[in-house]
Amino acid sequence: MRAAISDEILIQQALSGQQSAYAALVNRYERYVFTLAHRLVKSREDAHEVAQDAFLRAFRYLADFRGDARFSTWLYKIVYSTALNFLRKQNPDILSLDDQNRPVALADPGTPDASYALELEDRNAALHLAIAQLSSDDAAIITLFYLYEHSLEEICQITNMTLTNAKTKLCRARQRLRNIMEQNPQLMAG
Amino acid sequence: MEMEHKFMLTDDLLWDYADGFLSPEETRQVADFLQKHPEYQARLDQIHAEKRAFANLPLENADSGFAQQVMSAWAAEQQPAVATAKNKGNDWIFWAASSVIALLVFLPFLLPSKSAAPAKPLEIPEKWNPQWELPSYDWAGLFGNNTTYFLLLATLALLSLKLLDKYLQVRHLQTAA
Numbered sequence: 001m002r003a004a005i006s007d008e009i010l011i012q013q014a015l016s017g018q019q020s021a022y023a024a025l026v027n028r029y030e031r032y033v034f035t036l037a038h039r040l041v042k043s044r045e046d047a048h049e050v051a052q053d054a055f056l057r058a059f060r061y062l063a064d065f066r067g068d069a070r071f072s073t074w075l076y077k078i079v080y081s082t083a084l085n086f087l088r089k090q091n092p093d094i095l096s097l098d099d100q101n102r103p104v105a106l107a108d109p110g111t112p113d114a115s116y117a118l119e120l121e122d123r124n125a126a127l128h129l130a131i132a133q134l135s136s137d138d139a140a141i142i143t144l145f146y147l148y149e150h151s152l153e154e155i156c157q158i159t160n161m162t163l164t165n166a167k168t169k170l171c172r173a174r175q176r177l178r179n180i181m182e183q184n185p186q187l188m189a190g
Numbered sequence: 191m192e193m194e195h196k197f198m199l200t201d202d203l204l205w206d207y208a209d210g211f212l213s214p215e216e217t218r219q220v221a222d223f224l225q226k227h228p229e230y231q232a233r234l235d236q237i238h239a240e241k242r243a244f245a246n247l248p249l250e251n252a253d254s255g256f257a258q259q260v261m262s263a264w265a266a267e268q269q270p271a272v273a274t275a276k277n278k279g280n281d282w283i284f285w286a287a288s289s290v291i292a293l294l295v296f297l298p299f300l301l302p303s304k305s306a307a308p309a310k311p312l313e314i315p316e317k318w319n320p321q322w323e324l325p326s327y328d329w330a331g332l333f334g335n336n337t338t339y340f341l342l343l344a345t346l347a348l349l350s351l352k353l354l355d356k357y358l359q360v361r362h363l364q365t366a367a
Binding site for chain 2: 019022023026027030031032034035038044047048051052055056059060123124127128131142145146147149152167170171174175
């Protein structure tokens, strides 16, 4: 069984001009980047744009990646800042994703995603819906910590939060997620 | 006993315990409390189950062809750089032409003038005295010639265009980055 090529080797190959190495990095991280982008910008269409832009930015600055952190941490930091820039373009009043006064974007039950999830009555789909109702930063921090299994320190690198702030946010995010699940019996039933 | 009265196990504390956010002292306190009150263990198990549910959430799929779109965009972005590199091979034509024109323009400064005061001839033995004359240049004729002005103007125009081209290339690459 062939062992997967490490990120570091792929990066070296990409920097030496091998296009296949870039493609391998995209294939490896496509779903992670897209999921995080979707959590942040809340729309699949926008998430595609943000995810593509994030990959291109990562490739442009690939030579700057020094390997101090995991490649995924570095990549998600780019996704996070790309999403933030995207949201700022749409609404210049947004200073950061840490804007507690910003209304929480609720998932539209009429969208195909929502109806599909409810039809499935699947716990995963229900969790997806619940996370979609969180604010961007809450959804991102839950995703990074529990799904991508990044440490709080890595989340701080990605989001530029302090350790205390990141921990507080994570606690608040999971509390909100629980509230959403409790307030929506159809989600709890999943 | 008094310590246990002060200690209150909250849901957040249990989550922090499950997430490993507590200090060693707090962790020990929670562990001791759970040992003495096994009824709370069920809630801890539930929290672990929720954590597993989060961790097992399937990743979302981008639309099919996303990776190809990214690679196409990346290839398109790299094309100007590749084109620049390819064009570098043709640069020698420009520089050769520029050199010839520049040589033509600056030749008068390199050659002695006919109108210059005659220098005292060097006393060179007859056998070493060359039998040919050094070429001289007609300065007045040169600068009175429209062709010279045209060539000078063309050189300046070419160099300006080349500088503008380089500037635009650098700007494009910076914008792309």
